[in-house]
Amino acid sequence: MSDPITAERPFAAINADDLRTRSRGDFVYDSLRDAIWEGRIGRGERVREEEIARSLGVSRTPVREALQRLYAMREILEGSAARFAAQHATRPEIDILYRLQRDLAEAADDALMLVKLNRRFHQAIYDAAHNQYLTQTLDTLHDSMALLHSTTFRAPNRRRESDEEHRRIVAAIERHDADEAEAIAREHIRQAQRTRFEALIGAA
Numbered sequence: 001m002s003d004p005i006t007a008e009r010p011f012a013a014i015n016a017d018d019l020r021t022r023s024r025g026d027f028v029y030d031s032l033r034d035a036i037w038e039g040r041i042g043r044g045e046r047v048r049e050e051e052i053a054r055s056l057g058v059s060r061t062p063v064r065e066a067l068q069r070l071y072a073m074r075e076i077l078e079g080s081a082a083r084f085a086a087q088h089a090t091r092p093e094i095d096i097l098y099r100l101q102r103d104l105a106e107a108a109d110d111a112l113m114l115v116k117l118n119r120r121f122h123q124a125i126y127d128a129a130h131n132q133y134l135t136q137t138l139d140t141l142h143d144s145m146a147l148l149h150s151t152t153f154r155a156p157n158r159r160r161e162s163d164e165e166h167r168r169i170v171a172a173i174e175r176h177d178a179d180e181a182e183a184i185a186r187e188h189i190r191q192a193q194r195t196r197f198e199a200l201i202g203a204a
Contacts, residue, residue, distance in 0.1 A: 084129035
């Protein structure tokens with residue numbers, strides 16, 4: 001019998017008992033989470049909402065529910081990274097954050113370049129947190145979730161809002177205000193989530 005997990009079908013095969021005993025949202029969340037952590041969604045792949053739904057034999061509604069839960073996980077982790085950075089960042093690391101924040105704010109309107117600069121900025125926060133376990137978890141989640149949706153920078157006003165949120169995060173880290181850094185970082189992820197799902201609903 002062939003393995004049901006292939007490059008074309010990176011999620012676990014549907015188990016009828018799973019669908020009877022759990023909500024479809026839970027089923028999709030577990031399948032998507034496992035595919036991320038086990039590396040079945042590889043670098044360079046682009047996995048879209050409709051493809052996930054088709055692969056798992058469900059509608060797009062439980063897929064959206066599962067993605068919202070993954071974003072909630074990222075919100076907690078990003079907030080923790082900003083908190084640790086506020087507690088442990090060195091002066092050179094803060095200077096790097098300011099430089100990356102300015103580079104991102106002043107960059108041309110090129111989606112691919114903006115995504116790369118944005119990743120470097122967030123990676124610098126992870127480095128400044130000085131917590132390798134948190135960094136490893138965020139790296140895995142960030143890489144995988146980047147494959148599931150397009151960038152939010154194309155949304156009207158989102159780039160300007162994101163730049164301001166980045167500036168406030170760095171300012172809080174510089175002040176070593178852990179509570180404020182965490183709060184702003186979490187709100188930054190919530191705003192990105194809202195933008196992504198508003199775009200998905202509009203495209204449906």
